[in-house]
Amino acid sequence: MTGGDMWAGLGSTVAGIMFAWAMFQQYVPLPLRRYVAKYTHRLMGYFYPYIQISIHELTGEHMKRSEAYTAIEAYLSSKSSERARRLKADIGKDSKSMVLSMDANEEITDEFKGIKLWWTLNTSIPKTQSFSFYPSADVKHYYTLTFHNLHRKLRKLFTNNPSENWRGSKRSMWCHVVFEHPATFQTLAMDPEKKQEIVDDLVTFSKGKEYYAKVGKTWKRGYLLYGPPGTGKSTMIAAMANFLNYDIYDLELTVVKDNTELRKLLIETSSKSIIVIEDIDCSLDLTGQRKKTHEEDEDEEENDPISKREKEEKSSKESKVTLSGLLNFIDGLWSACGEERIIIFTTNHVEKLDPALIRRGRMDKHIKLSYCSFQGFKVLAKNYLDLNSHHLFPKICRLMEETEITPADVAENLMPKTITGDAETCLENLIQALEMAKEEARLKAVEETKEKETSAKPEMKDESLLAKEEAKDKDQAYPKEDAKEGESIKADEALDKLLERETLEPAPDV
Numbered sequence: 001m002t003g004g005d006m007w008a009g010l011g012s013t014v015a016g017i018m019f020a021w022a023m024f025q026q027y028v029p030l031p032l033r034r035y036v037a038k039y040t041h042r043l044m045g046y047f048y049p050y051i052q053i054s055i056h057e058l059t060g061e062h063m064k065r066s067e068a069y070t071a072i073e074a075y076l077s078s079k080s081s082e083r084a085r086r087l088k089a090d091i092g093k094d095s096k097s098m099v100l101s102m103d104a105n106e107e108i109t110d111e112f113k114g115i116k117l118w119w120t121l122n123t124s125i126p127k128t129q130s131f132s133f134y135p136s137a138d139v140k141h142y143y144t145l146t147f148h149n150l151h152r153k154l155r156k157l158f159t160n161n162p163s164e165n166w167r168g169s170k171r172s173m174w175c176h177v178v179f180e181h182p183a184t185f186q187t188l189a190m191d192p193e194k195k196q197e198i199v200d201d202l203v204t205f206s207k208g209k210e211y212y213a214k215v216g217k218t219w220k221r222g223y224l225l226y227g228p229p230g231t232g233k234s235t236m237i238a239a240m241a242n243f244l245n246y247d248i249y250d251l252e253l254t255v256v257k258d259n260t261e262l263r264k265l266l267i268e269t270s271s272k273s274i275i276v277i278e279d280i281d282c283s284l285d286l287t288g289q290r291k292k293t294h295e296e297d298e299d300e301e302e303n304d305p306i307s308k309r310e311k312e313e314k315s316s317k318e319s320k321v322t323l324s325g326l327l328n329f330i331d332g333l334w335s336a337c338g339e340e341r342i343i344i345f346t347t348n349h350v351e352k353l354d355p356a357l358i359r360r361g362r363m364d365k366h367i368k369l370s371y372c373s374f375q376g377f378k379v380l381a382k383n384y385l386d387l388n389s390h391h392l393f394p395k396i397c398r399l400m401e402e403t404e405i406t407p408a409d410v411a412e413n414l415m416p417k418t419i420t421g422d423a424e425t426c427l428e429n430l431i432q433a434l435e436m437a438k439e440e441a442r443l444k445a446v447e448e449t450k451e452k453e454t455s456a457k458p459e460m461k462d463e464s465l466l467a468k469e470e471a472k473d474k475d476q477a478y479p480k481e482d483a484k485e486g487e488s489i490k491a492d493e494a495l496d497k498l499l500e501r502e503t504l505e506p507a508p509d510v
């Protein structure tokens, strides 16, 4: 086929489509046209998964210039001069400078929180045009912002214990704000292999719809994050939400009235979400509830009616969520239709938790967040100081092997304290902090050995005290001759008692 044949063929195909379209518009009744349009639109959605927002220059009845349009124009002005290929030049207000902006139908690529966006300046020309040397006043300008449908929904952070600026409605038990935590797995300081393992686990979970259905399990996963304060438990939750594009429900158990309220809260959570209970060991006396039986409670109350009333008053304010209520919550018994949910508990004291609460199947993966390793430090150094290597790194590595420091403390030291603060100063600050931590640990160890030694002494002390007391008793029983009058009366009484006892009991061997 020659080039000419090909163009002729294409031309006749286009002409055919145009003809069919004209016939469709003219003869097909409107309801059917709408029906077809609806499905064409859906079909388009599959091929064109982008969202477009238009911002028109002139708005309202009086066609005033829109403030949003002016703000976008100003915002894009600097980007245009860097990135746009076709620019429009205007004289600035001072009549001396030149202001450059993007020309009509020009496109600029931009980024917002890691999301790729496209800005386009469009013009719409009225259909009835009269010939004129001057630009028509009817030409309308508008910007279009285009982004992928995936980013249509901004992530939200929900809470059942809101403070002032949280948004909520009477219908919902949760209030929310836009979730804007910047943490990612790249910026999280931890052992790279462990990090990869968690990422793989999350990916497997998020793609596991069929698998969970096949094995007959609710599509949910529980993570227990434990470790000392400042090791990145909350940061990891934010990184997980950003990675999976899930909402977060921060559940404050202490303000949940009872199991029924807990159930309602769970039902109101959406799919693709992470439900978090921070510091679970402090949230409820879950272990206590298990250990104390009802009978024991009742016995205590009967003995002390005041404490009973106090207890009742206190417990009317306190949460009545029980361990079994919480277990049902985790097992998802109340959410038969529940889909794609992650439940996370955090704690500083894993040993305090009831084993039932954290057994596999409930908290499927136990993740220990620990003190900062040199690998972790390298992530933070890259993140905070943009450093891959430095002559102080070996010294830091050695100190980190010798002492414990949390990632939170490392991060704090790596933050420049002045605008001009350089990387070397920050690293030196960290070295100082590490040396201090090492010295503190040494002193603590010394103190602990001293305490151990002294805790061994009290027994000896006790023995000597006993000996002294015995001697005192004897003194009282056999008063010294120079004792004062009152004392000698007491001593007489004691002597009487002793004699009395000796008559009743056999005399001890001395």
Ligand SMILES: Nc1ncnc2c1ncn2[C@@H]1O[C@H](COP(=O)(O)OP(=O)(O)OP(=O)(O)O)[C@@H](O)[C@H]1O
Residues within 6 Å of the ligand: 187, 188, 189, 190, 227, 228, 229, 230, 231, 232, 233, 234, 235, 236, 347, 348, 369, 407, 408, 409, 411
């Ligand atoms: N592993 C980490 N990687 C990166 N930054 C971290 C890490 N751990 C802590 N940080 C930094 O320290 C701050 C405190 O960390 P985070 O709140 O995550 O600690 P936590 O383990 O939840 O502490 P707590 O037990 O007190 O709640 C964070 O804002 C973050 O800047």
Ligand SMILES: [Mg+2]
Residues within 6 Å of the ligand: 233, 234, 235, 278, 346
């Ligand atoms: Mg935390």
